[in-house]
Amino acid sequence: MTAARNEYLATMGIPVWVLRREESPEHDETSITERDWSALADEVRACTNCGLHRGRIQTVFGVGNKEADLLIIGEAPGAEEDRSGEPFVGRAGQLLDAMLRAIELSREKVYIANILKCRPPNNRDPRAEEATACTPYLERQIRLLQPKVILALGRIAAQWLLQSDAPIGRLRGQKLGFGNPETPLVASYHPAYLLRSPAAKAKAWEDLKLVRRILRAAI
Ligand code: URA
Numbered sequence: 001m002t003a004a005r006n007e008y009l010a011t012m013g014i015p016v017w018v019l020r021r022e023e024s025p026e027h028d029e030t031s032i033t034e035r036d037w038s039a040l041a042d043e044v045r046a047c048t049n050c051g052l053h054r055g056r057i058q059t060v061f062g063v064g065n066k067e068a069d070l071l072i073i074g075e076a077p078g079a080e081e082d083r084s085g086e087p088f089v090g091r092a093g094q095l096l097d098a099m100l101r102a103i104e105l106s107r108e109k110v111y112i113a114n115i116l117k118c119r120p121p122n123n124r125d126p127r128a129e130e131a132t133a134c135t136p137y138l139e140r141q142i143r144l145l146q147p148k149v150i151l152a153l154g155r156i157a158a159q160w161l162l163q164s165d166a167p168i169g170r171l172r173g174q175k176l177g178f179g180n181p182e183t184p185l186v187a188s189y190h191p192a193y194l195l196r197s198p199a200a201k202a203k204a205w206e207d208l209k210l211v212r213r214i215l216r217a218a219i
Helices: 002-011 025-045 051-055 079-084 091-102 128-145 155-162 191-196 198-218
Strands: 070-074 111-114 149-153 176-178 183-188
Touching: 025 128, 070 128, 070 155, 091 191, 091 198, 111 128, 149 155, 149 198, 155 176, 155 183, 183 198, 191 198
Parallel strands: 070 111, 070 149, 149 183
Antiparallel strands: 176 183
């Protein structure tokens, strides 16, 4: 509509006045947030804060909607994620997409990140010093995103975010919290585990429904 109007005015030789971006507070706020996201992504791309940078093809920053209400946090990139630069692109990622569809969500509507931005060798578990070095990046993502709910996938992500050593079977299935100010957090099974243990899918479905209830109550 605006383009057609501008073309019409131009044809008539009438100058088109456009509000400068910096004069609009609304745009200003958006661009500050965008600058923060892109500065953070640049920092992560250049990060050498732990030894994992030596083995990576690239960092895996996170993907999705920067206005998302739901933030999904996994463990660390695997081989396919290291190659593609995107979290959860392998078989576990396909199952995650199906899980999201079950609660009428999609990869485009949520934000997906990991505790670690670099792949640990041979997909070993993250070490505490690696998670400690990487967590400030995740915390900055959370501050920028301000999600209504965090879904922590798998033992590693759940235990790290909750600073607990309770098994995932005890952490899942309830509304917990992360950070200060506290964001509601639900822990559930990792999709890679669900591929190996399909019987656990019923419990994961309960967790997803809890996420959906929290989202609906928060909006
Ligand atoms: N598993 C994870 O926890 N994260 C990924 O990005 C891929 C697999």
